[in-house]
Structure formats: structure tokens, C-alpha cells
């Protein structure tokens with residue numbers, strides 16, 4: 449989390465900010481940086497402060513020093529971004545859920561025609577079924593042509609489906 453915070457702070461520094469006259473934030477004075485240029489330094493710690501972003505730099509290593517307050521803001525920002533990303537992920541997951549394809553596309557009238565065509569007997573075992581089930585012969589559930597329909601008893605239908 450701390451590394452991410454430093455990266456965010458560095459990203460803020462990349463944004464070009466033009467400051468006409470050097471104005472140091474509260475608690476800082478105008479001094480010189482290591483290159484001899486005018487720079488703000490913290491009165492207490494003597495660390496260099498970027499007047500635009502109010503970020504402190506370690507004068508030895510040049511690394512950004514973040515106050516607890518700044519770290520808290522960055523942490524809140526990161527959490528908010530994570531929550532937003534999680535929300536987006538959830539929405540896109542919902543959208544990609546598979547659509548339920550209707551299993552049967554035959555009307556009651558068409559089913560009756562199939563039963564008549566098969567003399568009221570299951571197409572596979574040739575016995576009168578206790579309950580009719582209608583099967584796509586070619587296995588393509590979108591091919592609802594009547595020639596692709598056969599009436600089966602539940603037993604034969606499950607045998608065919610599990611083949």
C-alpha cells in the first residue's frame with residue numbers, strides 16, 4: 449500500500465505546475481535545494497517541500513516523505529478506486545451471464561401433429577408414453593422445424609440426452 453501511495457504521489461509530481469513566484473505552504477520557509485535553486489523547506493524537519501503538491505522530499509535520498517494525513521488520503525483514494533473497479537467488474541459479469549435458450553420451440557398444435565405422426569407411441573421404444581417429451585432429433589435446440597421433432601417417453605428421452 450505504501451509503495452502504491454508513493455507511485456501516486458510521483459504521478460502527481462509529473463503533472464506540470466507553473467508557479468510564478470515561489471510561495472511556500474504554511475510551516476515551510478524559502479531555502480535552497482541541492483542544486484542551489486529556490487525551494488521550500490519544512491521549518492521543523494528542514495525537508496524540501498513541493499509548494500504545489502505540498503509533498504516533502506528527503507534531502508539526502510530525494511524520496512517523497514508522506515505525512516500520516518497524506519497517506520490517509522491516498523489510502524482512501526485507493527480504496528475508493530478498488531470499490532469502483534469491483535463495481536464495474538460485477539456489472540460486466542452480470543452482462544456476460546449466458547442467456548437461457550428456450551428448450552422447445554414447438555406449439556401445442558405441432559406437438560399434437562408429432563403424436564399423430566407416431567401413432568401415439570414413443571419414437572424409440574414404440575410404447576405409449578406415460579408423459580410426452582419432445583426432442584430435437586439433430587440435437588440443435590434452435591432448429592425447431594417440425595421434421596426435427598420427435599416425441600419420446602421420459603425414459604428414452606433421458607437415454608438419448610445422456611448418450
Ligand SMILES: [Zn+2]
Pocket residue numbers: 570571572573574575600601602603604605
Ligand atoms: Zn420410449
